[in-house]
Amino acid sequence: MLRVQQVTGGYAGAPVVKNISFEVEKGELFGILGPNGSGKTTLLKMLSGILPHTSGDIVIKGKNLSEYTPKELAKIIAVLPQHSSQAFSYTVKETVSLGRYAHQKGWFQSWSGKDEEAVNRVMEQTGISQFQDDDIQQLSGGERQRVFLAQALAQEPEILLLDEPTNHLDLSYQKELLDLLSVWSKDCGLTVISIFHDLNLAGLYCDRLLLLENGEVNINHVPNEVLKEGRIREVYRTKIEKLPHPRVAAPQMVLVPERSQAESQLEKRIDQASLEVKEDLLVLRSPFPLKTMSSGVTGSGTGWNRIFLNRHVSKNYDCSDHRAEMAEFVREIGFEPGETVGMMTAVYIEDYSSQFYEEDTFSVFVVVTAGVGNAVDASKSEEHSYHLTPGTINTWIFVNGHLTEEAFIQSIMTATEAKTRALYDQEVIDAVTGTIATGTSTDSILIAAAQQGENLEYAGTITPLGKLIGKGVYECTVEAIKKSQSRIKR
């Protein structure tokens, strides 16, 4: 549909766009990315024939761009610029009707039924029919942008060029517009070439992305290849991290704000001093939010939390809606469920065990409550019938260091292995199978990291962090089991 071959050009003087080549197929949604001044808009203006290029070829439908008359070109390419000026009070319909200019023939360029039909259709598609007689100067920025989109569509183009189309739109219209473009490109074969400021939107909607850097092509590939942390950091010269989209197989980039000097140098850490032991509640308050991965009743999954609760409930606790009940409880004692990881246990809180472990550059604080009434041998768990009772071995691991996602997962593995070993050494028996248990039926775990200080990439069993976790979880679990068992004996 469109082929760009070694195109160079720009404004008088230094070329803004240098030796760029790429191709766009019919029906593709093609995104152009790049930092400010990388030549995105210049390139788009060359494609639309507004700016001449000094060398190279732009070939549209097999014909060189320069061989098209303006009218011929307007029937193939329509453009939605970033800003559209309007000096006079045209009505919406008059504005949209201008898009039919290239289709009108003859000396008088009379308005045909086909023109009328096309204009009504695009106004319908862009949702502006209801204010077709309004003055465009009275519309909001978003509505006006849709009017000009309708004007471009009235040209019945095969290629639509857009310059940051979502610029003036609020969230819902951004999504609406891009959904529309996506549908048109897939269903109607409209080729869409658009400049994007928002990397995430580009990644979500585009089939392919062209990343420009200083007027040259950095890469032209599918979003997953283009939106790589290292590449984006380098091209945009900013701190950025990549995340998976929760619902769609597309990468999302998030900005990482610079921390102030004072904040990052905070020598605060999580240790015994942060822990508060009440009669039936274990509370740990962190002075700053911790990145957590947990299986608690509230605050489960990954997130950032400041308050950590381990709450004693009776053995007969009604678990039918334990999440809502727990959230209510958290609120009642004056905490915000949104920043709280809450766990439950039937064990007496005073039987908890905690230990602080320190290495040169990082430290780990482990807190365990353990009851083994529901002990289960995981390898034979199919012999158990399913029922939910309050968790019995709750393991908290606080790391004063910076963990990768990988390290979070490995921490959980290491802790689990250490816990299993503790149960083995304490000869905790699964009452159903008669074999040695590996845990209990409702164990919970929390890994919480300060995300400051030493960067800890791994937490496997023989890594420095893994060693502390393994040792700590083992020791604390053993101690906690002993405490609760001696209470039972008493």
Place this chain on the structure above:
Amino acid sequence: MQKQYIRTYLNNKLLAYVTAAACLFCAMLMGISIGTVSIHPMTIIRVISAEIFPFISLGNTDAMHANIIMNIRLPRVLLAGLVGASLAIAGAAFQGLLRNPLADPYTIGVSSGASLGAVLTLFFGLSIPFAGMFTLPLFSILFSFLTIFAVLLFARNIERSMKVETIILTGIIFSSFLGALISLMIALTGEELRQIIGWLLGSVSMRGWAYINIILPFFIIGAILLLVNSKELNAMSFGEEKAQHIGVDVQKRKMMVLVAGSILTGAAVAVSGTIGFVGLVIPHLTRMLWGPDHRHLLPLSILMGSGFLIIADLVSRTIIAPAELPIGVITALIGAPAFGVILMKRKNKL
């Protein structure tokens, strides 16, 4: 439903044309009728009809009335009408092209350019072979064209986006400079060009049919050139890039509009001197009444502009009768405050 739409649309526009034409007709009748000698409108219609259709008898009409109508008042009214029409349509076109509701042959300095051309012609006694009486308007046109180019080039150099204020400022700079050149030339020549001063202030008095013959061909050419570009003007009023995206051959069309605007301004100035603000007030009023669509704005501006200038001329020669005010005084008295109001409204909107 579609038919219905077109019909109401047409009716609306038809009403606009009927109203504007009626205004013009009344203005013409008043312009011919009122003066030191009052002439009854029926007499006017009868005399003019008899002139056009020789088989209608003049009957018992006073020969003096017929003489006043045909030799003094009618040419004067027609000339005022043509000048008003030329300036109004040129103003409307400049405003559309420059996306600038404050543009007008006078405010952007084109009128001054045309004046300079005319004064230079008189000063040096220039004459284009075979052009005869068209020498003066041709030089005026040439100079208005050069002026508008210089103004646009200058404004673009100051600021690529060519904001409204920049163009107006540039126009003022050029007007002052060209005005100074004209004053210099008048000072250098002594007595014989003194009469130019009166002419410079703008007047359509005592010109006669010859001047109508001068302006008419240029008016027709200029107006047709603009009317065939009315759609393109609609597109260009959204910006040159936008117009090109829509499929307009911007370079060619822009040139056509600029040439046509210069022809109209140059010819108007050549016959009547600089009459300011007609090209500003009339398109603005027309746009307010009937919308900005150039396909109707341009012809309606012609009708409204000619009517307006005929009335302005009538006022200028009757208000302090028997003395006459230059017509430019009247248009400026109405136009300058209008200019201020438009500017104020724009500022409030921003």
